[in-house]
Amino acid sequence: MLPPTPAHAGVFDDEQARKTVINLRDQFNSFQATATQRIEQKDYYTDLDARLKKFEPQHTSVEDREGTSQPGEKPEYDAALKHFQAGDFKSAGNSFSSFIKKYPQSPYLPLAQYWLGDSLYAQRDYKGSTWVLQKMIHANPTHPKVPDAMIAVANNQFESGQKDAARKTLEQVLAKYPGTEGARAANNRLKTLK
Known part of the structure; x- marks a missing residue:
């Protein structure tokens, strides 16, 4: 059997326990303040980055x-x-x-x-x-608007009295872009020129 030990051995006395609790609370508060500051800084830099991108290509x-x-x-x-x-x-x-x-x-x-x-x-x-x-x-x-632009050129030619040039431009649309919406529009426009 072991000899009896004093009751307070290995146990904090009230003063030491209070100091430990205060120390832990201070460390937690310090950690919490640092974490909050870092979150705020991250939010600040994220917002700043988003605003600066508006001024960048x-x-x-x-x-x-x-x-x-x-x-x-x-x-x-x-x-x-x-x-x-x-x-x-x-x-x-x-x-x-x-x-x-x-x-x-x-x-x-x-x-x-x-x-x-x-x-x-x-x-x-x-x-x-x-x-x-x-x-x-x-x-x-190769731009998708080229057939429409060519039809617009044909319209300009027609309005300027250049009916043969307009017809030729529309025929080029049919030849270069068969089966497209532009070709259908050019074909419809050709029918009105005849």
Whole structure:
């Protein structure tokens, strides 16, 4: 048998227990404050990063054109398109022309050229419309809007009294894009020229 030990051996006295509890509470509070600060910092940097990205170029895919769009580029394009959709062709033309000059490398460029051409057509500037649309067609021969642009060129040619040129352009759409919506539209337009 072991000799009896004093009752307080191995057990904290009240003062030591209180100090240990206070110490643990201080460590917990310190840990909690540090964790809260880190969470706030993370939230701050996440928010800051999101706000800064609005001012950085972004990778964009527009129809078949990949590229980098600058901050403010899409809102400017959308605003110009809204003018066109509202029937304000002069404002649309000015906005698309400004967009093209400001963003010559934009993935939205072929579409901006297409809508500028349509805006000029609506203002009866057939020569200007043809020039813009042909520039778009030659620079982007595989763009999905090319058949529509060619039909628009044919419309410009027809309105300018160049019926044979209009017919030839529509026949090119049929030959280059058979079975497409553009070919069907060109075929329908050809029927009205005869």
